[in-house]
Amino acid sequence: MKAEVRENLLAKLRAGEPRFPGIVGFDDSVLPHLERALLAGHDLVLLGERGQGKTRLIRTVTGLLDEWTPVVDGCEINDHPYAPACTRCLALARELGDELPVAWKHRDERYGEKLATPDTSVGDLIGDVDPIKIAEGRTLGDPETVHYGLVPRTNRGVFSVNELPDLAERIQVSLLNVLEERDIQVRGYNLRLPLDILLIASANPEDYTNRGRIITPLKDRFGAEIRTHYPLTVEDELVLIRQESMPDIGADLPEHLVEVIARFTRLVRESTAVDARSGVSARFSIAAAETAMASAVRRGAIAGEEQAVARVCDLASVVHSLRGKVEFEVSEEGRETEILAHLLRRATAETFRSRLGGMDLSPLTDKFAEGNQVESGELIPAAELLRRIGPVTGLAKVMSRLGMGEGEESPGHAAAALEFALEGLYLMRRLSKDDVDGVSVYRT
Secondary structure (H helix, E strand, O other): OHHHHHHHHHHHHHHOOOOOOOOOOOOOOHHHHHHHHHHOOOOEEEEOOOOOOHHHHHHHHHHHOOOEEEEEOOOOOOOEOOEOOOHHHHHHHHHHHHHOOEEEEEHHHHEEEEEOOOOOOHHHHOEEEOHHHHHOOOOOOOHHHEEEOHHHHOOOEEEEEEOHHHOOHHHHHHHHHHHOOOEEOOOOOOOOEEOOEEEEEEEOHHHHOOOOOOOHHHHHHOOEEEEOOOOOOHHHHHHHHHHHOOOOOOEEOOHHHHHHHHHHHHHHHHOOOEOOOOOOOHHHHHHHHHHHHHHHHHHHHHHOOOOEEOOHHHHHHHHHHOHHHOOEOHHHOOOHHHHHHHHHHHHHHHHHHHHHOOOOOHHHHHHHOOOOOEEEEOOOOHHHHHHHHOOOOOHHHHHHHOOOOOOOOOHHHHHHHHHHHHHHHHHOOOOEEEEEOOEEEEEO
16 A cells, blocks of 8 residues: 555656645645655654644545555455455455455545544454344354454555544554554454554644653654644745635635735734744634635625625624634733734734835825825725725725736725725824724824
8 A cells, every 4th residue: 555655656746746735835844754754655643733734634645545446345444356354355255266346445435534532442443342243143253243443444545543642542552563563453352454554643742741642652653753834934824825715605805815814823823922832723814714704794794785895894803703713821811802903903014014015105195184084894885985085096006016906896895905005004103093883983
């Protein structure tokens, strides 16, 4: 099986084809280590904080298997027709010879996964006596009375153990033979089934000391330990948000707001107020994008807008919705909302400087020259906001700088661009703003 993975990986490398589709930000760091481990035929551990895509990465390894592979029809452990191993298939092979029934298994069916929990048993992973077969009259010494666990049922495939340190140490011992001798032992049976399997585990670094640990003999049997990480650049974070956030919520999320969310996530990760050992999952930025879109959809439903487009005002709901996804330092208790709101303002200011920095926005600031003011808020529709602001010279250039191309010239997109410019001018202290009951009033 590992030779199969090696050959298919080499073929993709030579052809320059994607090896792990959907994986973002690991091209120059994690993936080279993973490819070397697979080429070496090693079982491995992916080590990294929560939400770094470890499980997603493990599941893409099945793409390196042959699309279809032959198995003995009806075999619980996917025996190869030319090399049957279980008692049932050996008996059938002796009886039927070349007439042994064959089925074909797709690569997606050759993947098994178990989330390690404290109540996981050896029977779940390896196997146990099947009381129903005993009740049918078979003897305890009959190997066919064994009910195989998840590991042997994934024979000739890829098996993943998520959060391996959460597995009780006495249960981890049951995996020692799987990794070294490549067989399993079930209770008192004289049963030594040779397994052809690639075992990949995931773990969080703090699990070694806080919740549990991987026992030393088991760590020694893994061929490689590979560290994962969060996206290293804003660009990778942007790709990840676009790729993973729900596309069918019913609202458009302009590119500049995606960048605000990406920068916001990175600032939260880097904040000294946040527990660095816990990390800030990629699910944080994905949920933030979905929350902003949902806010726009809600406004559209209430105000009767034909097209829902997210605006800066929709980001305020992110702070309250996602506060529980971040572990703060004990000394910051009670200040969670304040900290997140401050970091969101910083992210908005950075994006404004990146997108509109140095641009002449005097046609917009001139609107406030005579003491005028503009009200905006999450329930104010785009058409009404545009009416309150009035015509702005150079709006098309602002929209272009914000990444709004052809087909994005609706009132919703224009309002999103102008409101972002207003918020940026406020953060650059060129305008003032009052927030009252969800309504923002911009003035000089």
